[in-house]
Amino acid sequence: MGFDISYHPIKEEEICEWYFDALQNHDVVEQLALQHQMEDFYKQKYADTLAVGRQTEPNAVFDKTHGYYIAVIQGFFRTYYYTRGSAFSFLIEEKPHFKKYTKNWQSILPFSMDNSVANLITENYSSGVYIPADQAIALLNDYYNNSHIKQDLDHFFSHKRIDVFLSALEASKKLGSGILEATEVVEPNPFDMPKSISYSNLFNCDKEGVYLYIDAAAEQMSQIQNTQTPQQQETSNKSSFWKKLFGN
Template identity: 30%
Template sequence: MNELYFNLLTPMARGNEDLFNSICERNKLSAQARNNYRRILLAGAATPPEASFEATHGLHLAAAQGFFRQYFYTGDRGFTLLKDRLTLFRDFLQSWERILILPPNNPLLYGFAERSEGALASAGGAASGGVFISYSRVLRLLTALEVNSVARQGFREYFNEYQSVFMAALEYCRINVCGLLEATGVYNFNAADPGKTTSLTNPTRCDPIGPEIARRKQERLGSINRIGT
């Protein structure tokens, strides 16, 4: 989080892009990716302290990491909603305050939403960052899904077709020793017309299984509608 986002905000606000350029060159970002990444960082640097953290920095974090790491699409299924349906899943989350380890008077903390463990969408329904599952809790969650029948059943019933995608995301985190950050509005797959899919980050880094599931669901819905008419 710090390397790809927070550490760059102050230099970018001052017009110093040395660190930004170094990261882009080291990771061989394309010109388009570089421009989009720059726009995200500048938006983060200009974020007022009273703004909702999830709708600003949380969202920016998710979008920024999509230029460097694989990410996964689970349609309208999200861990934010799952932990509201089955409270045992709340044990795998941490508040942003603890994750970032910032002093209490740091301006970045002023805009935390009332539910600081994450909100799937901001109050206005806009794109937003959601919950974060740290690496250690990713491991705990994988174990729980293996040995806890209640957790496993609740997980399967909620994620349905997308359960394999979320499991793949957890496995990716386990292998790469990283946490899992949820967000909505970063990658907006258009199942009816994939060519109109929009993204705040690099769309080619999205794991293809989730969009394919969404496309097949749309095809089934279209078939049902045609039969009905």
């Protein structure tokens, strides 16, 4: 399978407050849900995610457990951004100098942990890199002022996906937050959008990256069959359904 990548603006202190503090104190969920006007349905999903987090074994991989759950929980609070296949983790593998924009979990958390941690996406259903607040701003500035950085990012986040990534950086700058990368928090189905899956709040997923994925899937189908078929028309209709669902 491919990778459904999402970018989650979240502050380092929110990582502790929304997840690790809530793991220890069940009352935190009720307090935060009230403070952020969270709907009961998502408050329950929040509590359920924490319940799974509490079962994490010390020998479990951090990125596949706590890191992933943090990304899921972020989506109950605010907008997150979707790009099909465009993981900053993969960019670092191609261009290692981009690692300077990231911060590892060992430096983020105010406590030590027994779980092994990759600090990158290595497989599906996991967290990836964390870009701290100051480096999100630095990366944004470098994109507009350093032609080499811009070229690398434009090439990697091709087919307009760079616009989604820049939106995530801009949102983080406005919030004064960092960005947590993750995979399979949301899984759009471009051929049957009502069957799309989100382990977080689907309505907090920024729609632009999903539109790009739907359009790309339709284009690939067209190239394969070299003609407009009922299935391609259906794909186009699914794009319209998603836009109707979330608004234009």
